[in-house]
Amino acid sequence: MTSKSKFLAAPYLLWMIIFIVIPLALIVVFAFTTTVYTDLEGNLLSNEEFDELRIEYDNFYDMADNELPYKKQTVFTLTHIMEVSNYVPVLLNSVWLAIIATAICLLIGYPLAYLISRMRYGFQKLMLMMVMLPMWMNFLLRTYAWMTLLERNGWINKLLGLVGIGPFDMINTQGAVVLGMVYNYLPYMILPLYSIMTKIDNRTIEAAQDLGANSLRVFSKVVLPLSMPGVASGITMVFVPSVSTFIISRMLGGGTNMLIGDLIDLQFLGNAYNPNLGSAISLVLLVFILLCMSITNQLNNEDNMDGGMLL
Amino acid sequence: MKKLSSKLYMALVFGFLYIPIFVLIINSFNASKSRTVWTGFTFDWYKKLFNNEVILNSLVNTLIIAVIASVIATILGTAAAIGIFNMKRMTKSLIINITYLPIINPEIVTGVSLMLLFVFLNIDLGVVTLVLAHITFCVPYVILNVLPKLHQMNRHLYEAAMDLGCNPMQAFFKVIIPEIMPGIITGFLMSITYSIDDFVISYFTHGATSQTLPITIFSMTRRKVSPEVNALSAIIFVVILVVLLIMNIREIRAGKERGDV
Structure with missing residues (x-):
């Protein structure tokens, strides 16, 4: 193809700048600015003074003829970024719950992905389809299903009642939130693990066995190192949506177990309307996630280098 | 013994994945009206579901937005992929990195x-902003599916033609x-x-x-009792099951013909 064909990307580049770059830049701008009101001479107004002026203007002046008695200004500030530190417990709680959910997904998903990858081709496809099928249902419906199961007089408590235990308070707890994350994002762990493991040649495993390795050593010296890239991408694919969710915590956590996502939602569409603070929290979340991802990528690269050096 | 325990394990995990959905369907x-x-x-x-105008309207909205957004995203993304493919290494990797942003x-x-952008530009939130937002998060999937196909293609084909x-x-x-084409189709299907x-x-x-339908579902689940959600889930489940079955049976047959069994 000729070098002229690179101009085919021009419409997309424009799109990318308007809808990816500028919105993210707006988050940064909002995070570091705030709106203040000044009188016409440029003196800063306190909230009370501003309210007074506004009410006076609304009540006594005809809107069409008169100039506003105050001016709106956007000024640089660090207050919103500092304010995020008030929410450190919420941030830590989100990260903690997401780590637990990711760990459980890895523990459940790893053996399953391995078992699937050792099956016959037709069965592999069938099993993969069964893993993906729930993923295609909207996650709101899947989470709603758990509301039905976990309620105080829900199905699980009824079942437990039959054997004479319970009822337990299961919904509106942190455990329920973690369960919701595991249930929703488990397929995101299984799929990347499977796609790496299906490339592991059975003969490699047999060779290790022939050379005298027991199952534990086959796992730790052959299967685990070869599947590391899948582990890394599975962890990212579960951790990122878990740490930033706001619906799972609202539906299963009952609003008392606030996560970062809920906090951001509150600032934009909730009662605490404050887009500047919301942007500051979003920025912190974004930076945190990019840092985590560069760490997992690093781990991955180091593993590859070790492998290369051994060879 | 080993086989039995691995079968039991798989049954447990799939039980975990499917029991909640079956409870909804039942x-x-x-x-x-009670869920229990x-x-x-x-x-x-x-019957109530099919007479519920809010749900039907949002279903129509969802489909219209999905079709418009993924058609535009596919055209925009395919053109972009060809353009990016022909760029110099530095610009190429910069643009690909920015393209990844909406995915990561x-x-x-x-x-x-995006909400800040629309408020900033004074665009009223509505169908237009939904389409713009959907195109934005769909284009990267098209580009990332088409680029590998371009790399696999023999560079001299164009000259030969x-x-x-x-x-x-x-x-x-x-x-x-x-x-x-296979990359374009995958990108389009992922977008939709x-x-x-x-x-x-x-x-x-x-x-x-x-x-859109997911937003309507959200407002329905916020009410304590809304059994129509269950009926809707059952229908969606069956539709997805049929689509996946058709796709997989075809794929397995194709695989058997190639002899990868």
């Missing part, structure tokens, strides 16, 4: 950033496009799926009158 036939007391078999919730960003950050008398347009549409399924980004960019 409840969709429950005459009682069974009082008899009924089709009422299905938490959805809530993408949603909030020109040598054999094609003009550049013919060479492009008769040689390049068919070569990268993500668009239909998206809740978080739509939640921040929709207006009061432009609800």
Whole structure:
């Protein structure tokens, strides 16, 4: 193809700048600015003074003829970024719950992905389809299903009642939130693990066995190192949506177990309307996630280098 | 023994994945409004669902938005992929990195950033902003599916077509496009799926009158009792099951013909 064909990307580049770059830049701008009101001479107004002026203007002046008695200004500030530190417990709680959910997904998903990858081709496809099928249902419906199961007089408590235990308070707890994350994002762990493991040649495993390795050593010296890239991408694919969710915590956590996502939602569409603070929290979340991802990528690269050096 | 325990393990995990969905489906036939007391078999919730205008409207909205957004995203993304493919290494990797942003960003950050943009530009939130937002998060999937196909393609095919008398347009549409078609189709299908399924980004960019199905489902689940949600889940489940079965049976047959069993 000729070098002229690179101009085919021009419409997309424009799109990318308007809808990816500028919105993210707006988050940064909002995070570091705030709106203040000044009188016409440029003196800063306190909230009370501003309210007074506004009410006076609304009540006594005809809107069409008169100039506003105050001016709106956007000024640089660090207050919103500092304010995020008030929410450190919420941030830590989100990260903690997401780590637990990711760990459980890895523990459940790893053996399953391995078992699937050792099956016959037709069965592999069938099993993969069964893993993906729930993923295609909207996650709101899947989470709603758990509301039905976990309620105080829900199905699980009824079942437990039959054997004479319970009822337990299961919904509106942190455990329920973690369960919701595991249930929703488990397929995101299984799929990347499977796609790496299906490339592991059975003969490699047999060779290790022939050379005298027991199952534990086959796992730790052959299967685990070869599947590391899948582990890394599975962890990212579960951790990122878990740490930033706001619906799972609202539906299963009952609003008392606030996560970062809920906090951001509150600032934009909730009662605490404050887009500047919301942007500051979003920025912190974004930076945190990019840092985590560069760490997992690093781990991955180091593993590859070790492998290369051994060879 | 080993085989038995691994079968048991798989049964447990799949049970975990499917039991909640089956509970929803069973409840969709429950005459009682309560989610937990069974009082008899009924089709009422299905009838109510098909007479519920809010749901039907949002279904129509969802499909219209998904089709428009994924068609535009596919055209924009395919052109972009060809352009990016022909760029120098530095610009190429910069653009690909920015393209990845909507995929690695938490959805809530993408949603909030687009909301800020629309408010900043004074565009009323509605169907238009939903389409713009959906195109934005779909294009990267098209680009990332088409680029590998371009790399796999023999670079000399285009020149060969020109040598054999094609003009550049013919060479492009008769040689390049068919070569990268599988990537374009995968990108389009992924776009349509993500668009239909998206809740978080739509939640921040929709207006009061432009609800999509996931947003309507969200407002229904907030009410204590809404058995229509169960009926809707059952229908969605069956539709997805049929689509996946057809796709997989075809794929397995193709695999058998190739002899990868």
